[in-house]
Structures are given as structure tokens and as C-alpha cells.
Amino acid sequence: MTGSNLARRGFLFGAAGVGAGAVLAGCTSNEPAGSEQPQQAAAQGDNAEPGKQVTIGFSAPAADHGWMAAVTINAKQMAEQFSDVTLNATEGTNDVNQQIAQVESLINGGVDALVILPYDGKALTSVGRKAMDNGIPVVNVDRVFDTALAYRMWIGGDNYRMGVNAGYYIAQRLKDNNVSNPVIAEVAGLDSLPLTQERSQGFKDALNTEGFKVTRRVAAEFTPETGEQKTAQLLQAAPKIDALWNHDDDQGIGVMAAIENAGRDEFFMVGGAGSKNMMERIKADDSVIKATVLYSPSMASSAIAMARLIAQNKGMSDLAEHEVPASITTYSAVVTKENVDQYMDVGFDS
Template sequence: MMKLKKITGGIIATALITGLLAGCGTEKSSGNGSKDQDQIVIGMAMPSYEDWFTYLINGVEEYDKQHDDVKVTMVDAKNDSGKQLSQVETMITQGVDAIVINPVETNGLAPMVDEANEAGIPVIVVNRAPDEDVMKKIYAYVGSESLEAGTIQMEKVAEMLGGKGNVAIMNGTLGQDSVVKRTKGNKDVIKKHPDMKVVREATADYQRSQGITLMENWIQSGSKIDAVVANNDEMALGAILALEESGKRGNIIVAGIDGTVDGLKNVKEGKLNVTAFQDGYGQGKGAIETAIKAVKGEKLKDKFVNIPFELVTKDNVDEYLKKLGE
């Protein structure tokens, strides 16, 4: 696998399709020149070009560079669901062959999918899972099962705790499917252990800074906490910083999800005990491969194209750092 890096214009911004997405955000494409007659054009709507999404974008970029018969035109909604809707509507107007959506908010998917369906353009959703009604209307969902992530994360924490202890759960952005399922996976495991219980639970909005603040509040409350289990690495790293600053880390176990570079480095250093690696590169590549199948009219056996989560601890972290080119 090629080395992953932060997005710094790696997908070259061009005006390949006249007026495409003017005023609706940043457009990126790694194609060259105008559309060839036999070239498949895929519109890709991203919620952001920052943070974990850079791994997904790298997967798209590398695939696109290796296939001259495919052109991916990507836009950044800057976490604005209204802007993303406008961007998708412009893609429909321009007549792209397929649309891949990584939604800002999953509850905003329906109108985008409905408009694409009316235009006869197949839709692939990536990374953030749609609800059942939307799932029926799209060609496929490409992503990793968040319930699995929360389950394997908590199973490892339970093992490390010896099946007993007080757990604090840091939720990501409330309302997102990933938050609901990762937390459910956590709690389903805890239910199997009578001597384990959730003593604190609140959102830190998937942000490291909010993870620091939330952990500081929990420390000040005086609650006895044996493990902090976060919906992502960023919040987990925030919890670690707060614990270390207060001198309260001790033997508290801290677990995250995603397997970001920072997360993996902290696992290697022994600060973050557990993470579940989410293969963003694989999701990006898989989304484009699936979009091409949709354009070619191929039938899928399953609408859910699963890119599995993988448990990471200090014992196997080097393998995952290598995958990210570290």
C-alpha cells in the first residue's frame, strides 16, 4: 500500500466541468483534461477534507490516479449539510455517471438520494451508514460496521479489567449512526459482565479538546473510573492529556476507535491501551470500485460492502503504523 499523507492539494483542483459546483465548496479532481467518451465520471461529496477523512480521500486519490478510464470530481461541504445538498444537485445537473456521498448528517441523505434516483444516477454512500429507508434506495453502502468496532473495543477493555470495574463512555457527535452503534457495542459487552458498570457517559463531539474538558469534569466529580472508552481516538487522546495533567492516570485504561496516526503512536508509546483500526483508505477505494460496478450495471449480492474494523494493541501496532506509512 502506498504511503498515506495529509491532503495538501494531492487531488488537483481544476475546472474540468464548466461551472461545476461554483460557489458550493471546493472541487478537486485528479483527472486531466476534459472527459473522454469512454471515461466514467464519479461525483464524490465529502463532509470535510480534514482529520480522519484524509485517509478515505487518499484511497480515492490513489485509485483515481491508477485508472485513466475513471475521473473522480470531489467536493468539500465543510460540514454544512445544506451546502452538501447543493453540491449533489449540481452533480446531478452536470450528469455525472454515479455519485458517492459521505454525508455530513445521515438524516440529510434522503433528498439527495431521491433527486439522484429521479435522474437515473446511482448513489453509493460511504463511511456513515444510511437508515433503512435510504438503504433501500441506494446502490450500496461502503463502510465499516460501527457496532463491531464498539464490541471488539469493549471486549478487549473487559479482558484487561478482568471483567470488573467502572467504565466512562465518551460519545461522539450525538445523532450519528457511528455514535449509536459504537456505544451500543460497548454496552452490550458490559451487560455480559455483572461486575462492570457505566458510571459516566457524555458527548465530547469527536473532538480532542472537548475530550480534555469532559475528562477534567469527570476527574473533578470524584467518580471512581477504571476505564475510559471513547467513540474515537481524538476524544481518547484528550482524556489521556487531562488524566496526565491532573496526575490521575494511574492504571486507568483508555480506549479509542479509528486507528489514526496519532492514536497508533500513542498505542506504541503505551498511553492509549486499545483502538479499533478503521480502514479509511480501503473505504475510499471500495467506494469508487463499487460506483464503477453501479455504472456498469452489475448486481451486488449484498448492499453493505463491509471494510472490517481490526483491533489494535501494543502487540500489533507496528503493523498498522506501517499501513499508514509511518
């Protein structure tokens, strides 16, 4: 993600959306209208202006997946945009005990705020609480801690809405093509994870609303290898498919390989997360992949921006409230050939 793209990313870290047009809070007295100026809730100023110097600690799992690698890249690149931020990033790890030790080291080092994407939210809850109890605000990214006492703010994706938007897009495209009784397939991620269950439920609910249902379903493990293996099995079991949703674009590398190896092109496919690789294929429009539903690692960029504001006791420039919100849920936009250029800046390398 380039500096210019980061700089233009609107309300989360840009300047003055509400600006001089302050938000009216309404009259608070019983005086006749016009007898005095109404009380106003003013916008919180220009967040891009340098404030006090702050050190932000950052901890995330190992970059063994394109999406996770992009989380750390985005966090570091966002920190570089601010002259008043020093980022102290630990080495990514999938060892829970090691991540706990790394966060404790950041706490002991006296950082002004922490941004943590825990490998395991439950396991990292205690160290999040330790930071908060020591007066260090924590921005919890994506995998949520067990209690809100462990974080000042949570920011993450909307897994249920991801499935909903994939389902609505597929249903609308099938209706536009006058396809009746379609065979709709799903290549999920790890079924044991709540995020997979939420994505599948959203997908099912949206399709049901439109009078459709999931006909064929397999579950992979968010890797290209399992994506290829499970999709090959799916294709063998289903001689005809009309539409397919794959939960994860990293996994999608293997899904696409299985489809191409089988010589299948009678259906269209929707991906998940928003990798640059899939966006480029959507733009080229020369394969079955026609859309992807965002679950963008740019949430890590936003987390750094929010941690900076919290550490500087600032609010968000586009909001009248004096404090940064307690939670932000990112939106799972559907990226198609028609709008792909708009979202290419948040794409990540699978």
C-alpha cells in the same frame, strides 16, 4: 495512504481472490453424480484490469475533523490508482443546502456514478433519489440515506460492533490481570447521535456478557477541546479507574491531554476509529493507551472502487455473484501493540 498499501488491500480492489478455484454451486440435475460437470458460478475476473472510462462524482462534508479529512484524501488517492477513472470531487461543506446543490451539479454534469457521504443522511435523501432516478448509481458512505431507493450500495462502519469489540477487549484484559469489581469509564461522543448510542450500547452489552458494567460515563462532542474538558471532569469524580474507552481518536487528543495533566496512569485506555497518532502511541507502549478499535476512513477508498465496478457493470473478483453487493459493513478490528503494524496503513492524522 500510499499507493502500494492501497494496491494490496485484498478483496475489495485487488485481483482474483477466488481466481481459477471457482465456487461450486452444486448439481442442478437428477443425473447420477459424475455423469456431467457440475454447474459452476465463476469468479468475476480481474477487477484491476482497466475497463471503460468512467467519471465518478464525490461529495463529503468539510474536512474539519481528522477522520473526515481522511475520507476525502482516501477517495482521491484511490481514484488515482485507476487509469480508467476520472474523479470529480466537490469542495467539502457542512451546509446541507450547499451539498445538495453540489450533488445536483454533478448529476447535471453527467457523471457515471456518485459517491456521497452526506452531512445529513435524511436531508440528502432526495438528491440521492434524483441521481438514481436519472440512472446514476449512488454509493452511499457511512451516514445512511432514509431509503434504499436513494442508493445502489451502502458502505460504512459498524458502530455497535465497535462498542462490542472495545468491551470484549477491556473485559479480557481485566480478567487476565485478575481485576475484580473494576471501575470502567467511558468517554462517549455526542449523545444525541445514533452512532454514539449504538457504540455505547455495544460496549454495555459486551461488558454485561462478561460480568462487568460501565461505572463512570461522560459524553463529549468528538472534538479535542470537549474531550479534554469532559475527561478532566471524569477524572476528578473518579479517584480510581481500571479501564477507559474513548469513542473517538480525534477527541482522544484532548482525552490524553487531560489524563497526562492529571498525572493519572493507574488504568489502561482503548481508543476509537484508528488514528495514526494513537497507533504510534500504542506501538511505543509508553502511555495509558493500549488499543484502538477501528472505524476506518478507508471505507471511502472502497466506495470509489465499488463505484467504478458498478459503473463498468462488473462484479467483485472474489465473489461468484455477478453484481457488487448492496451493502458492505466494515469490521472494527482491535489494534494493539502486537498487530499495530498491520493496520498502520489505514491510520489517519488526527
